[in-house]
Amino acid sequence: MTILRSINTLLITTTLLFSTTAIARQSAPDPAPQGLLYGVGVGINQEIYQGYKRRVIPLALIGYRGEKLSVYGPFASYQLMRAGDLSFSAKLAPRFAGFDDSDSDIFIGMAKRKTSLDAGLGLQYQLADWTVEAETLIDVLGNSNGYESKIKLSNALRFGPVQLSPSLGASYLSDKLVDYYYGVRPEEATLNRAAYQAGSTINYHTGLALSTPILFGGMTRLGIEHHWYGSSIADSPLTDRDTGFSVILSWSRFF
Secondary structure (H helix, E strand, C coil): CHHHHHHHHHHHHHHHHHHHHCCCCCCCCCCCCCEEEEEEEEEEEECCECCCCEEEEEEEEEEEECCCEEEECCEEEEEEEEECCEEEEEEEEEECCCECCCCCHHHCCCCCECCEEEEEEEEEEEECCEEEEEEEEEECCCCCCCEEEEEEEEECEEECCEEEEEEEEEEEECHHHHHHHHCECHHHCECCECCECCCCEEEEEEEEEEEEEEECCEEEEEEEEEEECCHHHHCCCCECCCEEEEEEEEEEEEC
């Protein structure tokens, strides 16, 4: 019931926002450029594991944007169908998560939890400058054998050559996914780390993305998100907080 109540609340909020802005927002954004692109980026996640302050992820970006296929570094999507403002896509995305026993003392004696690759399907609905995105991605490498379902609402605000996009969203993580990254197996338990079997949970986030084409002849993007983690994650003996930030900065340019 908690999951359904959270999703219903988010969908009701989306409906109200659309109904109050549909008349005011009449113009559609210009079509995005297409072709091969290259660039660099870095992602920084504030981890909630004990003794593991942050995860830094350098990115070398080689990609392509076409009418249906979009590849941006390790992320890819392919539009399977479009009907007016609604599109349906296949998606592929890495899961930058996990740890080994050298990352923090809390992990000593535990088996490595691996980064993984997720694949699945996504829906996008766009009304003028408002966008609703929903997707479900499944671990295809068999590390956690879990899945994550997300829904996000965002709005594009333009100030000359700068676009700001505030967003809010929620994600449901399956029990297998949460238990793989936040559970403690019986054979891993110690006096300071109790055995823990994690269940499914819901995380929430708000974010702000900035993009502009005015620097170095390419597109610069900065995204900041604040995350609230569900109780199944926050109660893990591996974690010591229930909120965290993530930041991603990238620059890319078409060939």
